[in-house]
Amino acid sequence: MRKLPGQSGITKKITSKIAARNRSRFGQLVDNNLKSIIKSINYQKNVEVEVVSFSSSNDYSEQVLSILSFLRYLGKPLSWTIYSDGSHTYKQKKQISIDTDFVTIKSIDWDELVTLEDLCNSDIKPYHKYILDYAKNHAFGKRLFYYLNHPINRPTLFIDSDILFYEKANLFDVLIKEEPKANGWFMPDIEWGCLDSRYKAIYSQQTYQVNAGLMFVLKKFDNYKKSLDFYKVLDGKYEYFSEQTIINILLKDNCFMPLNPKKFILDTGDQFDFSYLHNPKQMAIRHYTGPVRHKMWQNDYKWHLGL
DSSP: OOOOTTHHHHHHHHHHHHHHHHHHHHHHHHHHHHHHHHHHHOOOOEEEEEEEEEEOGGGHHHHHHHHHHHHHHTOEEEEEEEEEOSOOOHHHHHHHHHHOSSEEEEOOOTTTOOOOGGGSOTTTGGGHHHHHHHHHHOHHHHHHHHHHHSOOSSOEEEEETTEEEOGGGGHHHHHHHOSSOOSEEEEEOSSTTOSOHHHHTTSOOOSSOEEEEEEEEOSOOSOOHHHHTHHHHHTTOOOTTHHHHHHHHHHHHTTOEEOOTTTEEOOOTTTTOSSOSSOGGGOSEEEOOGGGHHHHHHSOHHHHHTO
């Protein structure tokens, strides 16, 4: 059906207002009784996976809903480490540690930090000055430092806080058990181009460009040099997709495989609609990036959790 002029914008304004109301209600519910929400999920399974995410105080509601959706559709992970940009409140840190026994929030006082040399693992230590400068100037630089230094001792899922899990999330079990095993998996971006301009000036269009929002690492990285050398190309001038470019190089250089984009959804096609393009029963995950963030909250949290 053809839309009337301006209909798309009006629809997005309405759905965004609905989303803001639902998000506020969820935040209040979490503040008052997160433990009861976790209990209502009644998860039965433990999952031999570590989860790592990076977020801020402003993303706390999204982060909590992401954790709840993992519990609902996969089970309890071995651990969930939230690396903070430093803005999480004492209340948030205390609540998540008391109401769960597997989530911890970690952070560094970046304002006081003079060097990262002693905090970097051996593979990235030679680049510590570049890494510190990026982290001091951009939140994504902080995320990249945390992700590159997180120890890989077992299957580890790195995800953005705006990713939710759904009924087909059991595909992660398949990826872990599959033989021969891949080194790891990544979510492909929806189109070519979301990379640093200096990278695109060198390389022609590629298939399955990496989206940094999700990477499933099954073994320690073997090759760091090519990706970390791109820090030098940046020369202290950072673009929005500079970090994603380094991750793109890293995962491609370590032979990671793209996930099925029909199950691992990164799509903005329904941002101007009341309806959803994707059914929770058919998805493994959905990444609710900026243009569709309101779709994450357009329905009550119970809709996402199937409660």
